[in-house]
Amino acid sequence: MAKLGLVVDLDTCVGCHGCATACKQWNTSGTIGPLSDSDPYGRDPSGAWLNRIRTYEVGDTPNSKTVNMPMSCMHCEDAACVTVCPTGASYKRKEDGIVLVDQDKCMGCNLCSWACPYGARELDPQQGTMKKCTLCVDRIYDERLPEEERKPACVITCPTKSRVFGDFDDPDSEVSKLVRERGGQQLMPELGYNPVNTYLPPRNKKAVEVYEVKPSLGKTVKQWVNKVIAR
Amino acid sequence: MHPAFSVLIFTVTSGAGYGLITLLVLAQLAGLPALQDRTLLLSGTGLALAMITVGLLSSTLHLANPKNAWRAFARFRTSWLSREAVFAVLFYPVALLYLFGIFRQGAELNGFFTVCGALAAGLAMVTLFSTSMIYASLRTIRQWCTPLTPLNYLALGLMSGALWLTALQALLQDKLSPALQGTALGLVLLGTVAKLIYLFWIGKPAGATIRTATGFTQASVRLLDAGHSAGTFLTDEFGYNVAADKLLRLRFAMLGLAFLLPFLLLWQGPALAMLLAALLCMAGLLMERWLFFAEARHVVRLYHGAPRT
Numbered sequence: 365m366a367k368l369g370l371v372v373d374l375d376t377c378v379g380c381h382g383c384a385t386a387c388k389q390w391n392t393s394g395t396i397g398p399l400s401d402s403d404p405y406g407r408d409p410s411g412a413w414l415n416r417i418r419t420y421e422v423g424d425t426p427n428s429k430t431v432n433m434p435m436s437c438m439h440c441e442d443a444a445c446v447t448v449c450p451t452g453a454s455y456k457r458k459e460d461g462i463v464l465v466d467q468d469k470c471m472g473c474n475l476c477s478w479a480c481p482y483g484a485r486e487l488d489p490q491q492g493t494m495k496k497c498t499l500c501v502d503r504i505y506d507e508r509l510p511e512e513e514r515k516p517a518c519v520i521t522c523p524t525k526s527r528v529f530g531d532f533d534d535p536d537s538e539v540s541k542l543v544r545e546r547g548g549q550q551l552m553p554e555l556g557y558n559p560v561n562t563y564l565p566p567r568n569k570k571a572v573e574v575y576e577v578k579p580s581l582g583k584t585v586k587q588w589v590n591k592v593i594a595r
Numbered sequence: 596m597h598p599a600f601s602v603l604i605f606t607v608t609s610g611a612g613y614g615l616i617t618l619l620v621l622a623q624l625a626g627l628p629a630l631q632d633r634t635l636l637l638s639g640t641g642l643a644l645a646m647i648t649v650g651l652l653s654s655t656l657h658l659a660n661p662k663n664a665w666r667a668f669a670r671f672r673t674s675w676l677s678r679e680a681v682f683a684v685l686f687y688p689v690a691l692l693y694l695f696g697i698f699r700q701g702a703e704l705n706g707f708f709t710v711c712g713a714l715a716a717g718l719a720m721v722t723l724f725s726t727s728m729i730y731a732s733l734r735t736i737r738q739w740c741t742p743l744t745p746l747n748y749l750a751l752g753l754m755s756g757a758l759w760l761t762a763l764q765a766l767l768q769d770k771l772s773p774a775l776q777g778t779a780l781g782l783v784l785l786g787t788v789a790k791l792i793y794l795f796w797i798g799k800p801a802g803a804t805i806r807t808a809t810g811f812t813q814a815s816v817r818l819l820d821a822g823h824s825a826g827t828f829l830t831d832e833f834g835y836n837v838a839a840d841k842l843l844r845l846r847f848a849m850l851g852l853a854f855l856l857p858f859l860l861l862w863q864g865p866a867l868a869m870l871l872a873a874l875l876c877m878a879g880l881l882m883e884r885w886l887f888f889a890e891a892r893h894v895v896r897l898y899h900g901a902p903r904t
Binding site for chain 1: 596657658659660661662663664666667668669670673674675676677680729732733734735736803807808809810811814815816817818819820821822823825826827828829831832833893894895897898899
């Protein structure tokens with residue numbers, strides 16, 4: 365029994381979209397079939413992506429920070445998408461907790477995407493079936509790959525090492541340590557789906573020093589005069 | 596939420612059909628004099644079955660991969676959509692037996708066909724309830740995740756069914772049955788109250804915000820970049836936006852068409868006006884269902900920059 369998932373470091377993510385691109389590249393020829401696009405080079409391109417990165421401004425200027433937030437399936441412990449699925453296409457694996465969609469059973473009713481608070485599921489415009497992050501299930505167990513490459517494509521490609529893959533059930537795993545040491549947080553915990561993927565908040569850094577400029581004597585007198593004389 | 600037209604047609608027409616057959620069976624079993632009439636029972640049950648069938652066929656149109664629709668009975672234990680499909684299919688044999696019973700025996704049904712009718716009425720309500728629970732069970736949409744959703748679906752289904760039953764009775768027998776008219780008036784009042792409570796309730800701010808969605812609960816959070824230059828499946832499905840003044844106008848039009856006009860026509864109308872009342876109510880309920888979708892705001896909108904749902 366394992367609880368596989370990702371830790372995403374919001375402190376170091378630079379928002380390069382490398383993880384999303386690597387994900388699309390790997391999974392479009394992976395176990396869940398193509399991640400097709402509609403009108404890819406046209407005026408209104410669209411298509412199925414399993415990972416999306418959004419950028420937020422947190423706090424108010426000058427005490428604000430730009431935060432890049434990549435989001436893919438959280439492989440929730442109480443996955444509502446699996447509960448609502450009428451066909452049995454969506455399922456959560458007992459052995460490692462990965463949530464998957466059986467492409468041969470899905471009827472494309474969209475209900476699982478409605479039940480998901482994280483926007484992790486997208487309908488394939490050509491196949492009419494639901495696509496979602498597989499945690500690269502076709503990579504992480506592949507013994508033909510060198511051991512250091514048995515990780516999700518997004519984790520391998522991340523240039524700032526902001527994505528870490530591991531077993532949250534193992535207290536000594538890298539992900540568990542990171543969550544403990546950096547105060548990892550779930551997104552929207554109040555809905556009660558208990559997402560496995562955890563986000564490390566930005567580190568508190570010293571504020572940038574701001575120098576106060578003292579006005580010269582002449583400028584001070586000028587300000588007094590301006591206050592006294594009404595224009 | 597993006598209102599899919601096939602789902603609007605499905606929930607409104609099958610809701611009216613289930614309401615109609617439930618009231619028809621109840622009125623016949625209760626021995627209402629106007630309902631001891633073979634022609635009315637046959638045409639009422641036939642109309643209900645036709646509306647339910649049209650609705651269910653329409654519901655398959657919104658499936659992106661309908662060749663797997665037969666698999667929808669698999670997850671009866673957890674999924675309300677699966678339960679709805681199972682109950683909708685179980686309804687048919689008993690409803691058709693009831694229809695056959697009326698065809699053979701008229702209003703004087705024997706025990707077997709009476710039980711079939713009662714079962715059909717029960718399954719009709721259970722199916723309608725399951726439909727509403729598909730929406731009410733989604734914690735991601737606070738405008739739906741409330742007991743008011745099943746209350747509205749049941750009340751409006753019974754209400755439109757009562758209008759159709761009154762219209763059929765008035766047309767076939769050329770005089771109004773005061774009992775049916777009174778029931779329909781009462782159900783229109785119940786539907787109005789249920790809808791007004793719902794509209795009041797969804798107006799109150801509640802639920803997740805962009806702060807809990809991103810985890811930055813101590814600071815203000817603004818979207819700088821959604822990460823894509825064109826629409827996505829998520830923005831198409833959940834980013835449906837309607838101007839507030841248009842929503843308000845549609846709400847008034849919906850209240851007038853679905854509730855006020857049918858009520859007035861029922862109150863003081865000739866027999867032919869009952870048909871008009873039923874048709875106006877269906878148009879109003881289509882608007883009501885459109886608003887039910889258009890006014891529902893999914894939490895994914897928070898990640899696309901909405902401060903709250």
